[in-house]
Amino acid sequence: MDSQVAVPISSHLGLEWRDLNSLIRRASSLGERLAENYRSWIRQNSERTEFWRIQLRIVLEPNPPKTKFQRHNMNEKPPRVTVKTLQSMKRKGQRISMLTAYDYPTAKMLDEAKVDCILVGDSLGMVVQGKTTTIPVTLEEMIYHGEMVARATDRAMVIVDLPFPVGQLSISHTVESAANIMKRTQCQAVKMEGGHQQAAAIRALVDAGIPTIAHIGLRPQSVHALGGYRVQRDADQLMTDAKAAEQSGAFAVLIECVPPDLAKLATEQLSVPTIGIGAGPHCDGQVLVTNDMLGWNSGYVPKFVRRYADLRSEAAKAAMQFCEDVQKGTFPSAEESFGG
Numbered sequence: 642m643d644s645q646v647a648v649p650i651s652s653h654l655g656l657e658w659r660d661l662n663s664l665i666r667r668a669s670s671l672g673e674r675l676a677e678n679y680r681s682w683i684r685q686n687s688e689r690t691e692f693w694r695i696q697l698r699i700v701l702e703p704n705p706p707k708t709k710f711q712r713h714n715m716n717e718k719p720p721r722v723t724v725k726t727l728q729s730m731k732r733k734g735q736r737i738s739m740l741t742a743y744d745y746p747t748a749k750m751l752d753e754a755k756v757d758c759i760l761v762g763d764s765l766g767m768v769v770q771g772k773t774t775t776i777p778v779t780l781e782e783m784i785y786h787g788e789m790v791a792r793a794t795d796r797a798m799v800i801v802d803l804p805f806p807v808g809q810l811s812i813s814h815t816v817e818s819a820a821n822i823m824k825r826t827q828c829q830a831v832k833m834e835g836g837h838q839q840a841a842a843i844r845a846l847v848d849a850g851i852p853t854i855a856h857i858g859l860r861p862q863s864v865h866a867l868g869g870y871r872v873q874r875d876a877d878q879l880m881t882d883a884k885a886a887e888q889s890g891a892f893a894v895l896i897e898c899v900p901p902d903l904a905k906l907a908t909e910q911l912s913v914p915t916i917g918i919g920a921g922p923h924c925d926g927q928v929l930v931t932n933d934m935l936g937w938n939s940g941y942v943p944k945f946v947r948r949y950a951d952l953r954s955e956a957a958k959a960a961m962q963f964c965e966d967v968q969k970g971t972f973p974s975a976e977e978s979f980g981g
């Protein structure tokens with residue numbers, strides 16, 4: 642580094658030239674390319690001393706805190722949300738966000754929006770396939786959609802549902818199916834409907850190194866046994882399921898369609914995070930079906946959904962406009978055509 646550049650910078654930083662010189666020697670010892678980066682940055686940005694200060698910290702501190710500047714420079718991916726992240730969020734009282742995705746572009750958008758967890762729910766049976774329940778969804782379909790979603794994400798924890806009746810068969814079948822999902826989708830966790838009755842299966846999954854979230858309250862795979870999609874009001878049942886799931890090693894508990902005071906009780910009594918849907922505001926996190934909250938669906942929308950957009954109307958307008966342009970012959974224009 643030449644002294645004409647280093648001297649003004651050292652005075653700007655309130656450092657002795659001698660100190661700065663020794664820092665630069667240490668920087669250079671990290672490698673000629675790094676040293677050259679410093680030199681060219683200093684030449685081009687001598688007034689941008691904030692950058693220089695950050696670089697000095699990188700040299701001086703063995704584990705300096707990551708800065709936005711540094712991350713951008715190194716083209717680093719954001720760190721993945723893990724089970725530990727979610728546990729620490731609960732401890733700190735930070736709310737966890739979770740939304741569903743079933744395809745690559747939606748998952749990419751949600752990941753870039755910094756949604757903490759993306760759930761490849763078996764709700765895809767109703768949302769994507771137009772069926773009336775989640776029961777017909779197969780393991781292969783979950784893997785097909787889970788793989789696209791996991792591939793689209795860098796930051797979010799991707800959780801794939803175990804479809805009916807995977808969680809209700811023998812424990813070895815449950816573990817084998819969940820392992821298959823983990824291997825072929827590269828997701829980070831699975832979700833299983835059930836609590837107390839599925840405790841042994843949850844324990845076996847966790848022992849196999851498969852992070853598992855238990856889904857209690859309204860369990861859509863048991864819709865016929867429950868007599869429909871109804872609010873679940875049995876406090877003893879809910880707490881038994883919640884505690885059994887926690888004791889079996891579930892890293893979180895998803896609570897669907899229960900009165901807010903029950904979800905509050907479970908949230909207070911569990912050390913693992915609770916994620917609510919139709920369960921009021923007291924859970925550690927909230928999940929919604931993305932298509933419902935974007936207004937990108939057909940048919941029934943539950944009372945607990947907040948609509949953040951009306952994509953269906955927007956898309957319908959665009960489709961009608963396209964038809965009109967085609968009929969009038971105004972699409973494609975010369976700019977939308979290849980020159981001869």
Ligand code: KIV
Pocket residue numbers: 741760761762763764765802856895918928929930
């Ligand atoms: O399958 C799913 O998408 C779900 C959510 C409704 C929580 O379980």
